[in-house]
Amino acid sequence: MGDDFPLDPVVATFARYGVRRTSMNDLARALGVSRQSLYNRFGSKGALADWTVQALIDRSLAEALASIDQPAKTLPARIVDALDAWVGRHRPALHASPHGAEIVAAMRTDPPEAVRTAERRLVAAMAEAIRLSGPGSAVPRAGSIAQALCWTARGLVHAVPDHDAFRRQMDHIAGALVAR
Numbered sequence: 001m002g003d004d005f006p007l008d009p010v011v012a013t014f015a016r017y018g019v020r021r022t023s024m025n026d027l028a029r030a031l032g033v034s035r036q037s038l039y040n041r042f043g044s045k046g047a048l049a050d051w052t053v054q055a056l057i058d059r060s061l062a063e064a065l066a067s068i069d070q071p072a073k074t075l076p077a078r079i080v081d082a083l084d085a086w087v088g089r090h091r092p093a094l095h096a097s098p099h100g101a102e103i104v105a106a107m108r109t110d111p112p113e114a115v116r117t118a119e120r121r122l123v124a125a126m127a128e129a130i131r132l133s134g135p136g137s138a139v140p141r142a143g144s145i146a147q148a149l150c151w152t153a154r155g156l157v158h159a160v161p162d163h164d165a166f167r168r169q170m171d172h173i174a175g176a177l178v179a180r
Helices: 007-017 024-031 035-042 045-068 075-086 088-096 100-109 113-133 139-159 163-178
Strands: none
Touching (some): 007 024, 007 045, 007 088, 024 035, 024 045, 075 113, 075 163, 088 139, 088 163, 113 139, 139 163
């Protein structure tokens, strides 16, 4: 629907003002297009917000799945890269936004079905990677380990002081669970 509009300026604008307070004028200015262009393409701010969420989910999932499919890297490194693409790299933007808490609260209480579906795909891909490359003790529990790592990453992203700490902690956790 909005493939001809770049995602990052839209995300940044919603993060800056919050979804409710962002106007179509704000979004048009960020994209360098007319407000009418946005209405012609999306019909409403709500539809544009929905497109933004879906596009962000799709991009994050695609990058996470691509991270798992890096045979030159170790299994723990591939898993950490995937979880970083899924949640870790969003930490700086969430914490910098005055509306980050609002976004996090909305996602915790009722994440969109698209998030749940994408996360199931990521967990399945991680589980398959663990089954194929993990230590013998991890293979029978691959699905549980993958789900636990995903939940851990989602919680850790809010508990650490910065993105580097997220990566370091996930390196330790993934290494402890799936290193040979």
